[in-house]
Amino acid sequence: MIESYDFGRMIIKGKEYLHDLIIFPDRIQTRWWRDEGHLLTMKDMEEIFAANPKTIIIGTGYSGVMKIDPEVKEYCRKNDIKLVEMVTAKAIFEYNKLEGQGVIGAFHLTC
Secondary structure (H helix, E strand, O other), rough: EEEEEOOOEEOOOOEOOOOEEEOOEEEOOOOOOOOOOOOEHHHHOOOHHHHOEEEEEEEOOOOOOEEEOHHHHHHHHHOEEEEEEEOHHHHHHHHHHOOOOEEEEEEOOOO
16 A cells, blocks of 8 residues: 655655656566656556556656556557556555555656
């Protein structure tokens, strides 16, 4: 469960994270960075898609600066993956509701 979030800082199970991250059901990938910074592309999603999630929650940043490539959205639609994109604070709320139900969360912590 994500305990708290503020610009550039997230607390998960008592541990502080200061960089973008992906929360898989079995691990947390820290220092997540996209090839194009504020654009989430298919290449950035390879490891997430390989995990066969039912739902992907994307936190687009404190102010929602990160955008999702339409190709990612189309892939999710065609493969029956629910894609939820929100500013990070709201995305965390949604992630916590679905944790343990085949969800993966990818969070941009700044911008």
